[in-house]
Amino acid sequence: MELIFEKSVESRRGFCFGASDVPTQASIPSKYARKEDALLPQVSELDVVRHYTLLSQKNFSVDTHFYPLGSCTMKYNPKFTEALASLPGFRDLHPLLAQLAGGERWTQGALQVLYELEQWMCEMTGFKNFTMQPLAGAHGELTGIMLMAAYHKSKGNTQKKYVIIPDSAHGTNPASAALAGYETVSIPSNKEGGMDLEALKAAVNEKTAGLMMTVPSTYGVFEPNISEIAKIIHSVDGIMYYDGANLNALLGRARPGDLGFDVMHVNMHKTFATPHGGGGPGAGPVGVNEKLSRFLAISRVVKRDDGLYALDYDYPESIGYIASFYGNFAILVRAYGYVLMLGREGLMDTTNHAVLNANYIMKKLAPYYKVCFDRICMHESVFSAKVQAARGVHAIDIAKFLIDQKIHPPTVYFPISVPEAIMIEPTETESKQMMDRFIEKMIEADILSQRDPAAFSKFPMTMPVERPDEVKAARDVKTSFFLPAVTDAA
Amino acid sequence: MNPYITNTPQEVKEMLKTIGVENIDALFGDISSAYAPQSFDLPKGLSEYEVMRHLTELSLKNNVHVVPFIGGGYYDHYIPTAVSSLSTRGEFYTAYTPYQPECSQGTLQALFEYQSAMCALTGMEVSNASLYDGGTALYEAMMMAIRTTGRHRVIMDGGVSPIYRKIIKTYTHHLSYQFEETPVVHGQSSREEIYRLLDKQTAVIILQNPNFFGAIDDLTDIIEKAHSVGALAIVSVYPISLGLLKTPADMGADIVTGEGQSLGLPLNFGGPYLGFMCTRKKYIRKMPGRIVGETVDSKGQRCFVNTLQAREQHIRRDKATSNICTNVSLCALQAAIFMSIVGKNGLKEMAQLNLDKAEFAKQLLSKIKGLEVKRSAPTFNEFTIHLPQDASGVVAAMMQRGFAAGFPLGRYYPGMERYLLVAVTEKRTKEEIERYAKALQEVLN
């Protein structure tokens, strides 16, 4: 399909601003003025509407397709939450209004949303305070690690140097720890998918700043030795960091704060059904216990004695500003509405059915694909397509086969410690009929891998494009319409 | 009650039987009873219309009816209706990060177009597919400059948004970088002070145009000086102003960042917004965040993929260029649609309207006794005024008269308690500006 720039026709317009109603006609002194116009497209509104509507149709999405993307939790995003975020009283509210003297009076509704959501998050996770500011999960991780650093600094723990991370962790964990100035130590998993305690004990010493852990792990397994692990880390005054990527498996069943964790982040889209938007915006609130509370980012939302909600900046030990304002508010409003609608029982149901659905798929596929950990799983299960790979059909080929079946592929090649990994997370919002169809297609893929492994190289065949040449994309960099086309040097 | 769960009691029974357990509780056997929540006290669920009513009531407790003359980097611009009708299409709105290119060409092409439009706007060669917001984008740019030069000294102009500077301070507090802040003199960057500090240890100079006080500048001379000692230059820009202002590329900038909220995003009480970053092609492998690239498929057709992924955390882990994963794709899409609808000529007209209306407001305000419009440097759509009294009190009084009068600079600049930052966008009418000036006169006298 043509680019919007290629549809441009000189002098065509998509929008009229109307004539100026002020008498002034000013100009920028030439020294400061733009020399050539920005070459944005010149297209009509209809051109734009058609272009982006047609583009949208080239996507798979939760609204149109089953999306069993393990670890990413692509559950249904209720439509009413979009309406909540579009309420003019939220949508058109300027963030600096709240920072004016007396500005809390003009922003009470928004501050109440932030305050109450914080209370609920604390209750769901067993923590003392939350900051709603982090703008995505990874941003929450960095915030959490900075809180860890602030804690060690306040205790005079100058020797702290390492953050311990299991090999099954998301890549964001080591990247966040490194940004905060820590070196990382990787710990292998044991045969049951839990942490190798002996390896942990061997790695922990006075230089250990903390541990980052996802529970259940990215193998979909709850860590049975979590108390023991927390004890080991706390014995050297280390901080226990909970990566909330899989919190959706624990609502009402366990709380990170009770399990011995000191700090956590929540990926709002995974547990609280906010839309993923093709890669964001997200929200990654960070919760802390008593130990870390005083270091939390500012501003914080408080309820004053006069009953008014207000921003409070008076925390001398705070790590400071971590984002421009109070978080991705329009995402947080959606999560607030979701929690309010589901309530206690409804939230527990999400966890129950997410785990039920995941186990159902695991059980049904176990005869065909090698299950990594042969036990009851939590909200997702990890398979290895080793058997199929031996026939010449790799995890990526199965993924591409599914695309032709109009199913978004599961996560493949993650966790990186599992060869030919296929990670399946159906979420609680999918129906049994849809899961049965998926199971049937996965079995078909296995059968085809025996009968005609060569067939897979052609998949997908029914999409607007076939397999892209990613090597060319990385060698002949063309990331803008305005960069010259690169002729194939190879 | 949870209407989004589709399993019927009969189906639950069948599935449990397949799994081979008695009930759902049995699936949680790994979580020992010692780990049961100490409490899980949350409100009872509500119906959709009860939630709607509650949140509508809350939203009405926010005052969005005041006429806004407040900016500070975040502006009340008009957003063409098509922007939200297209960006909220489920196919965009409920898709994941485009890791499977064959079924994500919609998102990928839209992001490629976004990157192209950002290049057109800033004059730079390459753009990434977005970062969180203007402040965190500036932090990422600074880290990129430090990585690229291998140096650890940073010079930051005092005209850079104080919000951004606070963010950078937080992130670098525990790292051993050396920071220098230079003052703003007569509204613009202090050449004298910057030149005194620039040396061969300097990694980067961080600038903003227009600066936080609204003043515009030609930063070419500063950037040349930075390059002469091997330092890089970052310029944070306000996209709408680029309809009229000299591009950062023409000034020689190495990295350009900014807040993209003005490109079709609502104010949203602070987010989601759009952090953007552009750079020279030679630095593309040092850039953080996802980048979409053009390639061909096995049939030779043009298509788009996430490219240069070896920079990113999911491959390079602790050695990645950033920890960012989720960015703000949907906001980038909104910006792409906005820039397409407004178009080449529309952007210029929009910028001109902002300039004209701000100049009109300056004219009216300068007639008010005791009020001084600062004119030491030209401005775009935001400017600084000096009041005969504390700006906070004036703003509170103006609020009562139905105006968000501006942002008191004393909030972030101690000693500037009598200064007010006033923004005028294309949406302000002549009549609103006149009423605003009149109300301000009443408050001051």
Place this chain on the structure above:
Amino acid sequence: MEIEENYLYTKEHEWVSIEDNIATMGISDYAQEALGDVTYVELPQEEVEVEQFEQFVSVESVKAASDIYAPMGGKVTEVNRKLEDTPALINKDCYGKGWIAKIEVRDMDESTNLMSAEEYRNYLESLGA
């Protein structure tokens, strides 16, 4: 898996060929195959001093990034600029045109820390390659 007989090897799969006091280095056939199509080589700066086994180059493919370590300590005297435009040389001719850098060796004794072709072959076998 091709192994060049007269070269020396590291456990990180770099090869080195030393003539007079100049060590020419690159990555082995095993390494280039494990990486897949090389898309980018971040070359070291010339004149820079490196220690033996210090990371000084990185090589990227579409799905991986690999750190490359100096097989011998010394001063980098020359880098293979052709790799900037044609990183595929590493895949096509890893022991020849795909060389990465030349190092002026500081201490010839460091070569005792390296493996011969025979030892490297055994090492690869121990890795299950």
